[in-house]
Amino acid sequence: xxxxxxxxxxxxxxxxxxxxxxxxxxxxxxxxxxxxxxxxxxxxxxxxxxxxxxxxxxxxxxxxxxxxxxxxxxxxxxxxxxxxxxxxxxxxxxxxxxxxxxxxxxxxxxxxxxxxxxxxxxxxx
Amino acid sequence: xxxxxxxxxxxxxxxxxxxxxxxxxxxxxxxxxxxxxxxxxxxxxxxxxxxxxxxxxxxxxxxxxxxxxxxxxxxxxxxxxxxxxxxxxxxxxxxxxxxxxxxxxxxxxxxxxxxxxxxxxxxxxxxxxxxxxxxxxxxxxxxxxxxxxxxxxxxxxxxxxxxxxxxxxxxxxxxxxxxxxxxxxxxxxxxxxxxxxxxxxxxxxxxxxxxxxxxxxxxxxxxxxxxxxxxxxxxxxxxxxxxxxxxxxxxxxxxxxxxxxxxxxxxxxxxxxxxxxxxxxxxxxxxxxxxxxxxxxxxxxxxxxxxxxxxxxxxxxxxxxxxxxxxxxxxxxxxxxxxxxxxxxxxxxxxxxxxxxxxxxxxxxxxxxxxxxxxxxxxxxxxxxxxxxxxxxxxxxxxxxxxxxxxxxxxxxxxxxxx
Numbered sequence: 001x002x003x004x005x006x007x008x009x010x011x012x013x014x015x016x017x018x019x020x021x022x023x024x025x026x027x028x029x030x031x032x033x034x035x036x037x038x039x040x041x042x043x044x045x046x047x048x049x050x051x052x053x054x055x056x057x058x059x060x061x062x063x064x065x066x067x068x069x070x071x072x073x074x075x076x077x078x079x080x081x082x083x084x085x086x087x088x089x090x091x092x093x094x095x096x097x098x099x100x101x102x103x104x105x106x107x108x109x110x111x112x113x114x115x116x117x118x119x120x121x122x123x124x125x
Numbered sequence: 126x127x128x129x130x131x132x133x134x135x136x137x138x139x140x141x142x143x144x145x146x147x148x149x150x151x152x153x154x155x156x157x158x159x160x161x162x163x164x165x166x167x168x169x170x171x172x173x174x175x176x177x178x179x180x181x182x183x184x185x186x187x188x189x190x191x192x193x194x195x196x197x198x199x200x201x202x203x204x205x206x207x208x209x210x211x212x213x214x215x216x217x218x219x220x221x222x223x224x225x226x227x228x229x230x231x232x233x234x235x236x237x238x239x240x241x242x243x244x245x246x247x248x249x250x251x252x253x254x255x256x257x258x259x260x261x262x263x264x265x266x267x268x269x270x271x272x273x274x275x276x277x278x279x280x281x282x283x284x285x286x287x288x289x290x291x292x293x294x295x296x297x298x299x300x301x302x303x304x305x306x307x308x309x310x311x312x313x314x315x316x317x318x319x320x321x322x323x324x325x326x327x328x329x330x331x332x333x334x335x336x337x338x339x340x341x342x343x344x345x346x347x348x349x350x351x352x353x354x355x356x357x358x359x360x361x362x363x364x365x366x367x368x369x370x371x372x373x374x375x376x377x378x379x380x381x382x383x384x385x386x387x388x389x390x391x392x393x394x395x396x397x398x399x400x401x402x403x404x405x406x407x408x409x410x411x412x413x414x415x416x417x418x419x420x421x422x423x424x425x426x427x428x429x430x431x432x433x434x435x436x437x438x439x440x441x442x443x444x445x446x447x448x449x450x451x452x453x454x455x456x457x458x459x460x461x462x463x464x465x466x467x468x469x470x471x472x473x474x475x476x477x478x479x480x481x482x483x484x485x486x487x488x489x490x491x492x493x494x495x496x497x498x499x500x501x502x503x504x505x506x507x508x509x510x511x512x513x514x515x516x517x518x519x520x521x522x523x524x525x526x527x528x529x530x531x532x533x534x535x536x537x538x539x540x541x542x543x544x
Contacts, residue, residue: 015333021340028347059329061488086329087379091513107332108372111343111365 013057039063058085138181147275149173154271202241206249217264318507326492339368395420419462448478473532
């Protein structure tokens with residue numbers, strides 16, 4: 001497998017405006033990206049298995065962000081993940097503790113916070 | 126006839142038998158001394174010795190024992206009036222008789238007492254007119270002696286009975302007050318829960334556009350790092366900052382609306398179910414809902430906040446009732462079951478309504494989800510928050526016999542005794 005010199009960010013969020021804005025910003029700050037409206041759409045796509053970072057919303061109808069993280073762990077796929085959430089509840093945080101995440105963003109988050117986490121991912125990758 | 130009415134009838138029966146027996150002695154002494162007609166003796170014997178039993182059976186056989194008992198008490202007074210006249214108003218027994226027949230009606234209300242006294246006065250006047258009784262208000266020594274038991278014993282008997290019925294009334298009042306208090310607490314929890322869920326729901330909904338606003342403003346700046354006029358640059362960074370500030374305000378509102386400290390105790394969920402059903406009894410009967418309880422004694426107590434779990438039960442039972450309001454539904458049955466499973470107590474609430482649309486099922490517990498025309502869509506979301514706050518979980522599914530089944534699980538008290 002050829003290591004991609006500039007691996008993309010996969011944005012998974014059911015909120016269309018957030019998805020579009022994130023993609024635009026990511027392009028502006030030099031990160032290629034792809035967007036998915038749901039966890040299922042991501043799992044069904046050819047993007048699965050690519051070298052990338054997930055920018056994942058937790059609360060989505062149907063399969064939630066945590067469900068996706070657990071599903072990927074079950075498939076033994078190690079995908080670097082940044083989690084986003086509209087509001088934090090303790091139960092989700094407890095469920096997330098078991099997984100190594102790059103970071104956790106509480107909406108609305110600042111671009112500075114997002115950049116820091118993406119730089120962290122880049123430096124590790 | 127229910128238990129309480131039967132107890133009331135027995136109480137009145139004992140009091141009447143005792144009182145009329147004493148009254149019989151007193152009146153008989155006057156009749157004996159002054160000579161009375163056979164009819165008067167016959168009436169006295171019938172009233173003093175036979176009537177109490179007849180009155181008791183009348184009350185017991187009646188569909189409305191309370192009403193029958195009131196009628197019996199008026200008969201008592203009316204008969205008393207006749208005897209006062211037949212005794213030619215012999216002073217002491219007459220006063221005692223009138224006092225006795227008034228005392229045992231005080232507990233029934235002043236208007237009832239007035240009615241009984243009026244009946245007594247009317248029968249007394251009619252009897253006096255018919256017999257042309259000559260007034261002989263004096264009382265002889267033997268009559269006085271015969272009247273002593275009535276004078277002494279009867280007030281004690283009345284005092285005893287009215288003290289007991291007063292205590293019963295106080296207990297009933299206390300139970301009513303407790304119910305009112307519970308209702309109020311539940312309403313408070315519902316308000317706080319609604320506020321919390323609204324804040325949480327709003328936080329989620331508002332934070333999405335706020336995120337987009339912040340990102341858009343920054344994207345413009347990132348795309349034109351040097352090309353923007355300074356004032357445009359400043360406006361954009363203000364938009365970015367203020368959207369974050371709005372997010373902070375939403376977050377603070379949510380923290381403010383968060384619930385206070387829960388008070389957990391070991392409680393049998395069956396007890397909570399009974400308390401909540403007592404609150405909803407009226408609505409259930411109005412809705413023609415049959416309730417079936419499957420609450421085995423073997424289910425261990427749960428470690429929960431009483432009021433919060435009661436609120437959950439109220440919400441779930443209300444939902445079940447509302448699911449069965451359609452006129453087409455022939456059988457309206459609410460089934461509440463409890464069982465224990467690996468450290469948890471599981472409570473299920475099933476109805477025979479239309480069931481849950483599978484399309485809705487996935488988002489059922491999310492805030493602002495509703496299928497009701499006038500619903501806010503927070504009921505189930507509040508249930509979920511409350512149950513999770515008690516360390517449990519909620520769920521829903523179709524009921525095997527049609528309708529919907531909701532359940533929640535809460536931790537049970539560990540079996541081994543702790544120090």
